[in-house]
Amino acid sequence: MSTxxxxxxxxxxxxxxxxxxxxxxxxxxxxxxxxxxxxxxxLNTVQFSNHTGYKQWKGTRVSAQxxxxxxxxLKQSYLDSYDMMLSGYVPGAAxxxxxxxxxxxxxxxxxxxxxxGSFFWxxxxxxxxxxxxxxxxxxxxxxxxLIHYAxxxxxxxxxxxxxxxxxxxDSASLEQAIRVLHQEYGVPHVVITSxxxxxxxxxxxxxxxxxxxxxxxxxxxxSVVGSTMTTSGRRPRLFRISFPVFECYFSxxxxxxxxxxxxxxxxxxxxxxLLEREHGDGDGDGDxxxxxxxxxxxxxxxDVDAPDLPLARAAEKVLASMHEVLARTCEGMTAEMRARxxxxxDEKTLHLVRSRAAELKLARNLGCLRDPAVEYxxxxx
Amino acid sequence: MSTxxxxxxxxxxxxxxxxxxxxxxxxxxxxxxxxxxxxxxxLNTVQFSNHTGYKQWKGTRVSAQxxxxxxxxLKQSYLDSYDMMLSGYVPGAAxxxxxxxxxxxxxxxxxxxxxxGSFFWxxxxxxxxxxxxxxxxxxxxxxxxLIHYAxxxxxxxxxxxxxxxxxxxDSASLEQAIRVLHQEYGVPHVVITSxxxxxxxxxxxxxxxxxxxxxxxxxxxxSVVGSTMTTSGRRPRLFRISFPVFECYFSxxxxxxxxxxxxxxxxxxxxxxLLEREHGDGDGDGDxxxxxxxxxxxxxxxDVDAPDLPLARAAEKVLASMHEVLARTCEGMTAEMRARxxxxxDEKTLHLVRSRAAELKLARNLGCLRDPAVEYxxxxx
Numbered sequence: 001m002s003t004x005x006x007x008x009x010x011x012x013x014x015x016x017x018x019x020x021x022x023x024x025x026x027x028x029x030x031x032x033x034x035x036x037x038x039x040x041x042x043l044n045t046v047q048f049s050n051h052t053g054y055k056q057w058k059g060t061r062v063s064a065q066x067x068x069x070x071x072x073x074l075k076q077s078y079l080d081s082y083d084m085m086l087s088g089y090v091p092g093a094a095x096x097x098x099x100x101x102x103x104x105x106x107x108x109x110x111x112x113x114x115x116x117g118s119f120f121w122x123x124x125x126x127x128x129x130x131x132x133x134x135x136x137x138x139x140x141x142x143x144x145x146l147i148h149y150a151x152x153x154x155x156x157x158x159x160x161x162x163x164x165x166x167x168x169x170d171s172a173s174l175e176q177a178i179r180v181l182h183q184e185y186g187v188p189h190v191v192i193t194s195x196x197x198x199x200x201x202x203x204x205x206x207x208x209x210x211x212x213x214x215x216x217x218x219x220x221x222x223s224v225v226g227s228t229m230t231t232s233g234r235r236p237r238l239f240r241i242s243f244p245v246f247e248c249y250f251s252x253x254x255x256x257x258x259x260x261x262x263x264x265x266x267x268x269x270x271x272x273x274l275l276e277r278e279h280g281d282g283d284g285d286g287d288x289x290x291x292x293x294x295x296x297x298x299x300x301x302x303d304v305d306a307p308d309l310p311l312a313r314a315a316e317k318v319l320a321s322m323h324e325v326l327a328r329t330c331e332g333m334t335a336e337m338r339a340r341x342x343x344x345x346d347e348k349t350l351h352l353v354r355s356r357a358a359e360l361k362l363a364r365n366l367g368c369l370r371d372p373a374v375e376y377x378x379x380x381x
Numbered sequence: 382m383s384t385x386x387x388x389x390x391x392x393x394x395x396x397x398x399x400x401x402x403x404x405x406x407x408x409x410x411x412x413x414x415x416x417x418x419x420x421x422x423x424l425n426t427v428q429f430s431n432h433t434g435y436k437q438w439k440g441t442r443v444s445a446q447x448x449x450x451x452x453x454x455l456k457q458s459y460l461d462s463y464d465m466m467l468s469g470y471v472p473g474a475a476x477x478x479x480x481x482x483x484x485x486x487x488x489x490x491x492x493x494x495x496x497x498g499s500f501f502w503x504x505x506x507x508x509x510x511x512x513x514x515x516x517x518x519x520x521x522x523x524x525x526x527l528i529h530y531a532x533x534x535x536x537x538x539x540x541x542x543x544x545x546x547x548x549x550x551d552s553a554s555l556e557q558a559i560r561v562l563h564q565e566y567g568v569p570h571v572v573i574t575s576x577x578x579x580x581x582x583x584x585x586x587x588x589x590x591x592x593x594x595x596x597x598x599x600x601x602x603x604s605v606v607g608s609t610m611t612t613s614g615r616r617p618r619l620f621r622i623s624f625p626v627f628e629c630y631f632s633x634x635x636x637x638x639x640x641x642x643x644x645x646x647x648x649x650x651x652x653x654x655l656l657e658r659e660h661g662d663g664d665g666d667g668d669x670x671x672x673x674x675x676x677x678x679x680x681x682x683x684d685v686d687a688p689d690l691p692l693a694r695a696a697e698k699v700l701a702s703m704h705e706v707l708a709r710t711c712e713g714m715t716a717e718m719r720a721r722x723x724x725x726x727d728e729k730t731l732h733l734v735r736s737r738a739a740e741l742k743l744a745r746n747l748g749c750l751r752d753p754a755v756e757y758x759x760x761x762x
Contacts, residue, residue, distance in 0.1 A: 003748045018399075020451055021422040021460040034412050034744045041402040044428055047443070049454025058454030060447060062428070066440075070401055073430025073439030077733045079402040352458045363415045367384045 005037020006370065007266045011081065013106075015067075015099050016088030016255065018044035020059075023360045024051040024252035025089055029259035033086075035366055036263040041082070043070055045090050045099075053251045054355045064094035071102050082106055083118065086262050088255055089126040092135075093142040100146040107149055116296035122265070123150035124258040127159050144185075151297040152189035152265065152311070153181070154258050160192045170197060171381070174225060178236045182229035188297035189265075189311050191226040193257055195240075220245045224319060225381060228309045230302045237306040238381040243319050246326050248333070252360050253322065260318040260369070267317075268310035269298045305380065312378035320372035328365050333357040386418020387751065388647045392462065394487075396448075396480050397469030397636065399425035401440075404741040405432040405633035406469055410640035414467075416747055417644040422463070424451055426471050426480075434632045435736045445475035452483050463487055464499065467643050469636055470507040474519040481527040488530055497677035503646070504531035505639040508540050525566075532678040533570035533646065533692070534562070535639050541573045551578065552762070555606060559617045563610035569678035570646075570692050572607040574638055576621075601626045605700060606762060609690045611683045618687040619762040624700050627707050629714070633741050634703065641699040641750070648698075649691035650679045686761065693759035701753035709746050714738040 012033050017025035030042045045067065048059035067090075074080045085103055090096045103121045110119035125143040128134045140162050147153055147163060161168055163185070166177040174197065181187045222245050227236040273291045292298055292310070300309055336357040342350060362369070393414050398406035407423050414421045426448065429440035448471075455461045466484055471477045484502045491500035506524040509515050521543050528534055528544060542549055544566070547558040555578065562568045603626050608617040654672045673679055673691070681690055717738040723731060743750070 005745050009745070018423070018425065020424045021455055021458075027423070031412065031415050035416060035747070037745045039744055042399070042408070043401045044399065044425070047425055047428075047447075047451070049451045050458055050460055054458050056454075056457060058450045058457075069439045070428070070430045073437075074402055076437060076439075077402075077431055077435050077737070078730070079431055079737060349459070356458070356460060363420055364386050364390070364418045366416070 007037055007263055008270055009039070010037070010083050010263075010266055011039045011041070012262060013041045013043065013082045013085045013102070014088075014259070015043045015045060015086070015090065015102070017046040017048065017091075018042075019048050019051050019057075021050045022251070022356075023256075023362060025255050028252050028255050028360060028362065029086060029088065031362060032256060032259035032369060033262060035369055036260075038084075038263065041074070041079070043067065045095060050355075051251050053249075054352055061091040062095070064092070064098040067095055067098040068101070071098075080106070080109075083120070084262055084266065085119070085121045086124070086258055087121070088124045088258060093138040096139055096142040096146070100142070100149065103146070104149050115294070117290075117292075117294040117298060120151045120265070120298060121149065122152045122154065122258060122262050123147060124154045124254060125159050125163060126254070127162055129156055129158055131158055133162075147181070147185050147187050150187055152191065152261065153187050154191050154193055154254070154261065156193050156254065157195050157197075160190075168195075168197065175236060175238060175381075178225070178227045178238065182227070182234045182236055186234070187229075188299050189226070189228050191224060191261065191311065191315060193224055193254060195223045195225050197223075220247070224315055226309075226311050226315050226378075227306070228300055228311045231299055232302060237304075237309060239306040239309065239312045239315075239378040240381040241312075241315055241319055241376050241378050243323060243376045246330055248330060248358065250326065250329065250358050250360060251355070253326070256325070256360060256362075257318060257322060260321055261314060264314035264317045265298070265310065268313040269293045271313070272300075272310050307378040307380050309378075316374050316376065316378055317372060319376050320374040321369050323375070324368035324372050325360055325362060325365055328368065329358070329361045332361050388418055388644055389651055390420070391418070391464050391644075391647055392420045392422070393643060394422045394424065394463045394466045394483070395469075395640070396424045396426060396467070396471065396483070398427040398429065398472075399423075400429050400432050400438075402431045402740075403632070403737075404637075404743060406636050409633050409636050409741060409743065410467060410469065412743060413637060413640035413750060414643060416750055417641075419465075419644065422455070422460070424448065426476060431736075432632050434630075435733055442472040443476070445473070445479040448476055448479040449482070452479075461487070464501070465643055465647065466500070466502045467505070467639055468502070469505045469639060473517060474523040477520055477523040477527070481523070481530065484527070485530050496675070498671075498673075498675040498679060501532045501646070501679060502530065503533045503535065503639060503643050504528060505535045505635060506540050506544060507635070508543055510537055510539055512539055514543075528562070528566050528568050531568060533572065533642065534568050535572050535574055535635070535642065537574050537635065538576050538578075541571075549576075549578065556617060556619060556762075559606070559608045559619065563608070563615045563617055567615070568610075569680050570607070570609050572605060572642065572692065572696060574605055574635060576604045576606050578604075601628075605696055607690075607692050607696055607759075608687070609681055609692045612680055613683060618685075618690060620687040620690065620693045620696075620759040621762040622693075622696055622700055622757050622759050624704060624757045627711055629711060629739065631707065631710065631739050631741060632736070634707070637706070637741060637743075638699055638703060641702055642695060645695035645698045646679070646691065649694040650674045652694075653681075653691050688759040688761050690759075697755050697757065697759055698753060700757050701755040702750050704756070705749035705753050706741055706743060706746055709749065710739070710742045713742050 046061045048057045164177040164180040221242045223242045227238045411423045427442045429438045545558040545561040602623045604623045608619045
């Protein structure tokens with residue numbers, strides 16, 4: 001494993017839930033970011049004993065006022081300089097607005113300082129999945145009012161439908177949803193995680209994975225679909241990365257995906273600028289010769305084709321790490337469940353034991369985060 | 382950097398404070414433990430914007446009831462199996478008792494299962510420093526009532542005085558304080574961090590380090606003094622490790638020390654058992670041929686001399702990591718302070734800027750944690 005972090009010095013404000021036991025929300029995001037070399041400030045929006053997938057938990061939520069207070073605490077001590085922000089689960093519309101307020105201030109500061117590329121907000125609009133909303137109804141308009149300020153949003157298919165108002169049933173409606181997010185909301189980068197559609201050339205199916213019994217990798221595939229809008233006309237530049245599915249339900253995959261995207265996006269943009277400098281190609285697309293990392297939202301020039309976008313490079317590496325971590329988790333899970341005599345367990349206990357065994361196994365798999373082998377490549381959609 | 386974690390699979394419950402920005406309490410302990418390969422449950426006792434050394438902060442404390450609730454939440458979902466527990470700052474006597482209650486339950490379970498070595502509690506009795514108590518008065522008796530259940534305690538010199546009732550002024554009183562902790566309180570392992578006494582052969586001084594201006598490593602030394610009691614008679618086996626001092630005040634060093642001790646103690650005991658097995662020396666000291674890691678409190682047989690104790694091995698590696706991280710932090714701090722025009726800053730602002738610059742630099746220095754070069758060795762005292 002290389003000792004050199006993949007990114008230049010990067011300070012990140014991570015806002016998400018905290019669980020005492022297990023790996024979701026900030027519990028996984030903070031470790032991912034730190035182990036990749038980021039200096040992380042972690043604002044925890046809840047402290048629960050465990051994630052809600054166990055179907056029982058204890059703990060408390062942080063109020064919108066407490067979020068604002070913590071932010072005021074940071075500001076009064078000059079601790080409010082961040083290169084990037086990552087926001088995940090936030091409890092309730094008022095708290096979502098409080099978190100949005102922080103991002104708006106950081107955005108505003110970067111513009112006031114005339115350094116539009118010095119702040120980048122990755123927003124995971126956690127609202128629901130598979131057709132089911134698991135937040136209050138008023139959280140949806142709260143996110144709709146905020147995504148305009150985000151640089152990259154990471155909705156799943158259901159959340160992309162909620163935000164865009166477009167029901168995604170095929171490639172055309174998928175593209176339409178992303179077009180709405182770019183053009184009407186002005187979101188520069190979008191990645192829709194876990195698209196399960198019969199996209200052209202893909203063998204994916206629409207069913208939800210069954211609960212884990214003996215998790216195995218199957219021939220079923222899913223896709224991540226991403227796009228960076230063009231600088232002129234905000235047109236989509238769509239790419240897809242397909243990957244094989246583990247037949248098992250894991251919690252925290254979205255949070256891990258988001259944290260890895262923060263790091264790999266920063267890395268891809270740095271690498272792009274390094275290459276540009278080597279080739280003396282500083283002014284390829286008329287943005288005043290500014291480096292990509294200095295432009296607002298790190299928006300690639302229109303000469304860059306979809307599969308060559310830094311966003312696509314980043315997503316490839318993210319999926320490579322995800323695949324390796326999920327494979328290790330599956331191995332461990334299979335061993336743990338085999339060691340148990342399942343017939344002795346009632347249904348509730350079995351669910352709890354299985355939830356525990358399905359926690360992402362990260363701490364002993366640092367190499368999967370830092371140096372994954374990229375197997376699945378972005379294709380133009 | 383090696384990809385192999387230094388410890389076998391180890392689940393740790395870490396109970397301490399959380400800060401959004403900076404590196405103290407659980408914010409540093411959790412990362413240290415995870416990056417060394419431990420599966421960490423993190424129960425945060427406060428969420429503050431920043432540590433109190435800044436002299437201003439915002440945020441909230443967790444009540445004793447909330448700590449107990451989170452523990453109940455873990456238990457009801459079978460998430461209460463831990464190999465080790467680390468406890469640091471806990472706000473108030475009631476909360477200290479709540480945390481102690483968790484440790485007692487885990488201790489009790491290990492005894493009920495007839496696996497006395499399967500649980501190990503590292504207790505950092507955070508109460509004060511340099512003669513000043515920074516918790517409420519009733520926290521002192523709360524800790525006094527609990528240390529009997531701990532396996533290893535990590536007081537600084539002042540806290541060791543508070544717990545033992547012995548004023549430490551020279552080698553004799555230092556030994557007496559540790560003797561009291563072993564014999565009256567039955568604490569098996571003690572490490573007193575940051576002893577600044579004119580110990581025999583050491584050139585240390587008693588003054589507190591001055592506030593940082595340009596931090597440099599000087600010829601001034603300090604010592605860590607540790608002891609594992611004998612199995613018969615609970616007599617001290619004292620060792621000392623001396624190390625050069627950086628002339629600067631850092632926050633979070635105690636928390637980092639404690640987290641590293643958890644990992645390195647586990648590693649040292651594992652290594653001891655591996656060596657014993659290689660030499661076929663399974664029953665060297667009459668403890669029923671049990672491996673060291675299976676004995677209550679991992680208590681070495683009386684044939685093991687002070688500098689050969691696993692506790693001494695562990696402390697050597699911990700100090701090696703500490704020294705490397707502090708050196709990197711100093712380098713960064715010097716550069717940051719030079720980049721500032723200090724004359725423009727009023728005293729309060731300068732203190733805030735300096736506090737920020739003195740935050741331990743960890744995320745880009747993983748190698749210092751995982752593979753430090755051991756320079757300072759334990760000597761018998």
